[in-house]
Structures are given as C-alpha cells and as structure tokens.
Amino acid sequence: MDLKIENKRVVYPFSVGIDSETGMMDDYDVHIERWLKDITKMFYDENAAIKYLNKHGNIKIYEVYEKGIPEIDGEVRFCSSITYPGKIGDEYFMTKGHFHSRPDTAELYYCIRGHGYMLMERENGDYVIEEMYPGRAVYVPGYYAHRSINIGDEPLISLPVYPGDAGHDYGTIEQKGFKHLVVDKDGKPSIIVNPYYKE
Ligand code: F6R
Ligand code: ZN
Numbered sequence: 001m002d003l004k005i006e007n008k009r010v011v012y013p014f015s016v017g018i019d020s021e022t023g024m025m026d027d028y029d030v031h032i033e034r035w036l037k038d039i040t041k042m043f044y045d046e047n048a049a050i051k052y053l054n055k056h057g058n059i060k061i062y063e064v065y066e067k068g069i070p071e072i073d074g075e076v077r078f079c080s081s082i083t084y085p086g087k088i089g090d091e092y093f094m095t096k097g098h099f100h101s102r103p104d105t106a107e108l109y110y111c112i113r114g115h116g117y118m119l120m121e122r123e124n125g126d127y128v129i130e131e132m133y134p135g136r137a138v139y140v141p142g143y144y145a146h147r148s149i150n151i152g153d154e155p156l157i158s159l160p161v162y163p164g165d166a167g168h169d170y171g172t173i174e175q176k177g178f179k180h181l182v183v184d185k186d187g188k189p190s191i192i193v194n195p196y197y198k199e
Helices: 036-042 046-056 171-176
Strands: 030-035 060-066 076-083 107-113 116-121 127-132 137-140 145-150 156-163 180-185 188-193
Touching: 030 036, 036 046, 036 060, 076 145, 116 137, 116 180, 127 180, 145 156, 145 171
Parallel strands: none
Antiparallel strands: 030 060, 060 076, 076 156, 107 137, 107 156, 116 127, 116 145, 180 188
16 A cells, blocks of 8 residues: 655654653654743733733743644544643633634544543534543544643643644634633632633
C-alpha cells in the first residue's frame, strides 16, 4: 500500500510516550503554551485577569504537546493537553475552546490525570458538561464547541483524539465567548450564564 505524503513528509508507523504525571510527550513536533497574558480576554472577568497579572505576574494556564500528523482526511491527530489548576477571579483555569473548522467532526478525550469538566456547547447555546477524571473518556460530537476546565488542584491531563481534517475555528469563541461558564461558588464548581455572551 502507498504511504501518504503531505508536505513531502512520509508518515511512518510510530509510538510515543505520554508521562502520566506531567503530560509531557517524550517525542513531539509542536509545543503550544498559553499564558495568562495572551488569553486575558478569554476569562469573563478580564479585570480579575489584569489584577492577577499585576499581583502575581504571568502564569501558564495550559499547554499542548503534539505530533505533526498531516491535517488531512483519513489521518488521526492526537495530543497531550495539560490545563493547570487555578482561578482568575472565580473562574477556573481552562482552555480557550473552539469549534472544529469542519464542524461535523467529533473528538474523544481520554483523561489521564486530574479532575475537570468538559464543557460542550452548540452555536444555539445548548450545552452539556461531562466530568473528567483518570480513566474517563469523553465523547465530543460534531457541532459542539469544547473547552477543558480544571476544577481540581492538580494538572488536568488528557489525550484528545480527532480526525486529521477537523481543523480549529477559534474565532467564533474569541468573538462570542461560551454562553456557559464554570465558576467557583462557595468552594464548589457551579455553572453560570456568561454575562458578556454575544448572541
Ligand atoms: C483538538 C482539541 C484539543 C485542544 C487542546 C487545547 O481539536 O480539542 O487538542 O486543542 O485541548 O485547547 P484549545 O485548542 O481550545 O486551545
Ligand atoms: Zn477539538
């Protein structure tokens, strides 16, 4: 059988290690870090984010390690997604979240460490939240924007797996936000409607 070739690169069989304590991949092509300074606008209480920066300085909110698998139909992309524990105001640290550019594509997250929620929300605001903890797999169907939220006190580490041609649409969430947010209320995670959500 022919090997697939993308950007003059042949995809050979391979395996990779993911450290279950740190989430680090022992062999990766891409490493993305998201620091508070770069994503202050993703938190609904932007003033709280600015106050945090002034008081404590910059902090890493989450990071991703991934292999450079071609973004084409038939491939399966995966990564290690690590969201750190903490809060900005009353909102837990979370990923930016996105729809897939090919909106019908689904995704499976397998949780390796920590305690969190997967927020899944459709464009009409309908939402579902599933709990993430070690050994738990969350299925994110197509047409749902998705965001990992760390509600615990250790890193939330998961292995997301998704179709090669899914792509990422960050713009919709950057403009509108999620309609629902997870915040700490009296020490417990609670779901609120985003006061700044743009219908
Ligand atoms: C891929 C996917 C995950 C996220 C990762 C970081 O489709 O959903 O691999 O990319 O958890 O979150 P974002 O992409 O929202 O910054
Ligand atoms: Zn995704």
